[in-house]
Amino acid sequence: MIELRGVGYSYSGDALLSDISLTLAPGSFHFLTGPSGAGKTTLLKLCYLELKSTSGQVTLFGRPAQEIGRDGIARIRRRIGVVHQDCRFLDHLPVLDNIALPLTVAGHPPEAHREELGELLAWVGLEARARALPPELSGGERQRAALARAIVMSPDVILADEPTGNLDWEMSLRLLTLLTELNRLGKSVLIATHDLNLIRQAKTQVAARVLRIRNRHLVAAGADL
Amino acid sequence: MTRLTRRAQRLWRLVWALIKGDPRADRVVPPTGFTAWLTLFTAGAMAFLAVFALALSLATGRLADRWASELAQSATIRISAPAEQMERQTEAALRILSQTPGVAEARALSPDEQRALLEPWFGADLPVDSLPIPQLIEVIEARRGFAAEGLRLRLRAEVPGAVFDDHTRWRRPLVRAAGRLRSLGWVSIALITLTTAAMITLAANAALAANAQVIGVLRLVGARDTYIARAFVRRFTIRALTGAVAGTLAGMAAIWALPSAEEASGFLTGLGFAGAGWLAPLPIPLLAGGVAFWATRGAAFRALKDVT
Numbered sequence: 250m251i252e253l254r255g256v257g258y259s260y261s262g263d264a265l266l267s268d269i270s271l272t273l274a275p276g277s278f279h280f281l282t283g284p285s286g287a288g289k290t291t292l293l294k295l296c297y298l299e300l301k302s303t304s305g306q307v308t309l310f311g312r313p314a315q316e317i318g319r320d321g322i323a324r325i326r327r328r329i330g331v332v333h334q335d336c337r338f339l340d341h342l343p344v345l346d347n348i349a350l351p352l353t354v355a356g357h358p359p360e361a362h363r364e365e366l367g368e369l370l371a372w373v374g375l376e377a378r379a380r381a382l383p384p385e386l387s388g389g390e391r392q393r394a395a396l397a398r399a400i401v402m403s404p405d406v407i408l409a410d411e412p413t414g415n416l417d418w419e420m421s422l423r424l425l426t427l428l429t430e431l432n433r434l435g436k437s438v439l440i441a442t443h444d445l446n447l448i449r450q451a452k453t454q455v456a457a458r459v460l461r462i463r464n465r466h467l468v469a470a471g472a473d474l
Numbered sequence: 475m476t477r478l479t480r481r482a483q484r485l486w487r488l489v490w491a492l493i494k495g496d497p498r499a500d501r502v503v504p505p506t507g508f509t510a511w512l513t514l515f516t517a518g519a520m521a522f523l524a525v526f527a528l529a530l531s532l533a534t535g536r537l538a539d540r541w542a543s544e545l546a547q548s549a550t551i552r553i554s555a556p557a558e559q560m561e562r563q564t565e566a567a568l569r570i571l572s573q574t575p576g577v578a579e580a581r582a583l584s585p586d587e588q589r590a591l592l593e594p595w596f597g598a599d600l601p602v603d604s605l606p607i608p609q610l611i612e613v614i615e616a617r618r619g620f621a622a623e624g625l626r627l628r629l630r631a632e633v634p635g636a637v638f639d640d641h642t643r644w645r646r647p648l649v650r651a652a653g654r655l656r657s658l659g660w661v662s663i664a665l666i667t668l669t670t671a672a673m674i675t676l677a678a679n680a681a682l683a684a685n686a687q688v689i690g691v692l693r694l695v696g697a698r699d700t701y702i703a704r705a706f707v708r709r710f711t712i713r714a715l716t717g718a719v720a721g722t723l724a725g726m727a728a729i730w731a732l733p734s735a736e737e738a739s740g741f742l743t744g745l746g747f748a749g750a751g752w753l754a755p756l757p758i759p760l761l762a763g764g765v766a767f768w769a770t771r772g773a774a775f776r777a778l779k780d781v782t
């Protein structure tokens with residue numbers, strides 16, 4: 250569904266990423282790891298076209314990225330749920346409206362999905378915070394809300410950037426369980442994380458591939474994972 | 475034909491979507507207080523000015539037309555001569571006029587008519603017959619007009635007491651001025667429109683810049699450009715429309731409240747709307763709304779170009 254072929258990227262001057270090849274097929278489960286500043290977030294941005302690769306070929310749902318117009322990008326983003334590292338909420342709207350935002354902008358009235366929204370909110374443990382504004386949430390609550398927003402459209406691909414950075418171990422496991430369940434439904438999942446324990450735990454549940462960014466290149470992680 | 479109706483339908487759907495609105499879509503973009511007031515105020519003030527420019531244009535237009543038609547149609551010949559020559563010179567003048575191409579009618583005023591003309595100044599029992607008052611000849615011009623200079627020369631040669639007054643001398647520059655004033659009115663309206671567009675573009679740019687983060691998030695969760703643009707366009711169009719309605723009404727009220735005077739007292743009292751002319755300012759709010767629509771739309775799509 251998402252395919253990168255020999256992709257390179259540089260913000261300015263030196264290349265940050267080069268010759269990256271990656272295929273997110275339906276039902277695949279990937280971890281992406283690497284030191285801070287290696288380019289994990291950048292790689293995810295290339296996948297949902299917030300950034301355009303400076304070399305190589307990105308293909309989304311069978312269409313070359315350079316052929317996708319602005320409306321096409323909007324439609325494709327409805328099929329890719331992203332948990333952003335910095336969450337990216339609208340701070341003037343309550344949590345519930347933020348979670349429903351992908352529905353709203355796609356023209357689906359959230360009222361029609363009240364039940365699902367309620368369940369989703371309950372699942373991430375934010376029922377009591379539904380009316381709160383995002384700046385009033387704790388770091389962990391924000392990440393849970395971000396996850397809820399990422400999956401509200403029932404996307405084909407889920408890209409999660411450090412989704413457990415602020416979560417306790419129990420909550421991290423719940424999140425992992427949700428993502429593996431979605432993966433079993435055929436969704437493709439990619440998690441960028443530093444949390445090696447999470448990766449080890451996941452490998453007991455699903456057949457996950459672990460990739461690491463090293464010296465600008467994407468390599469398979471060592472046997473310790 | 476079908477393409478035209480399709481276009482009309484599309485335009486109508488656009489307008490309808492704009493009027494009906496989507497409260498939820500409106501809410502995703504927080505309002506920016508000062509841009510709201512700037513737009514409202516600009517549209518109001520500009521509409522107020524536009525009403526005056528329009529009134530000026532219409533009034534001077536009416537004036538110019540009236541003056542031009544009067545001036546084109548009539549002239550006067552005044553004959554001052556000793557009493558015994560008066561009749562002969564009048565006849566001579568009438569004869570010349572009857573031979574002049576372009577004169578539809580020439581007629582010496584009767585003593586009664588002359589008395590009626592002088593009555594306001596000298597009272598009813600003026601002995602016109604015994605006073606050396608000049609004889610007046612009214613000349614009505616045919617549509618194609620006559621050569622005034624040729625007529626003047628002939629009169630000077632054959633009727634020494636005749637003074638030819640074709641009104642043109644003093645009115646022609648007035649007509650030119652009125653015409654110029656009318657064009658200035660239209661130029662003012664064009665300038666007002668451009669200024670409104672510029673101010674609303676500035677306000678929209680400020681609102682778009684203040685909401686850059688919001689716009690970025692909306693794009694990331696899959697909003698199309700038109701969805702984001704519409705939230706801004708709708709807001710600015712409605713503000714401009716509201717402001718312009720208020721400004722137009724205020725301008726019309728101000729003109730209506732101008733102290734009225736006799737028609738004859740001239741130009742200033744002509745500054746107003748006559749009859750159906752009162753409908754003329756009604757398109758001003760629509761113009762303001764249209765200007766706001768296109769200015770904001772342009773600003774929004776320009777701003778969105780920098781957001782992935």
Ligand SMILES: Nc1ncnc2c1ncn2[C@@H]1O[C@H](COP(=O)(O)OP(=O)(O)OP(=O)(O)O)[C@@H](O)[C@H]1O
Binds near residue numbers: 289292334
């Ligand atoms: N917009 C930008 N302009 C210039 N440089 C940038 C920009 N965004 C990121 N960088 C740089 O690119 C490098 C990679 O950033 P990126 O966010 O992809 O790293 P990361 O692997 O996600 O790190 P972390 O684990 O800390 O989240 C960093 O050195 C960062 O400073």
Ligand SMILES: [Mg+2]
Binds near residue numbers: 289290291334410
């Ligand atoms: Mg990162």
